[in-house]
Amino acid sequence: MAKEYWTINEVIEIFQVDTVFLSNLEEQEVLCPTCTEGTRAKQFSTHDLEKLRLAKLLVEDMEVNLPGVEIILRMRQNMLEMRKQFDTILEELAHYLKKDLQNHT
Numbered sequence: 001m002a003k004e005y006w007t008i009n010e011v012i013e014i015f016q017v018d019t020v021f022l023s024n025l026e027e028q029e030v031l032c033p034t035c036t037e038g039t040r041a042k043q044f045s046t047h048d049l050e051k052l053r054l055a056k057l058l059v060e061d062m063e064v065n066l067p068g069v070e071i072i073l074r075m076r077q078n079m080l081e082m083r084k085q086f087d088t089i090l091e092e093l094a095h096y097l098k099k100d101l102q103n104h105t
Helices: 008-015 019-027 046-062 066-103
Strands: 005-007 042-045
Touching (some): 005 008, 019 066
16 A cells, blocks of 8 residues: 655655745645644645645746746646546547437447
């Protein structure tokens, strides 16, 4: 079973970032770590780690500022959602066409 959540120390070690960078991403609402019941320790999901990876790439390699990172990641999420909707429409169309062809043969 794959790990679902990572601690802040694990994230810092894996991504070689500091707590200020993580805090800034939280302030920009790029990352939304959760706190588990019975503890105040923040934990990051796989989804958060993917956003962190992209944010770090945008900041370090492309020199995008944090508000820009938030906009880019939001646009990326919107595009992914639209892609899923488009795929669903194509699947429904293919099903309809297949059914229509069967009715005409």
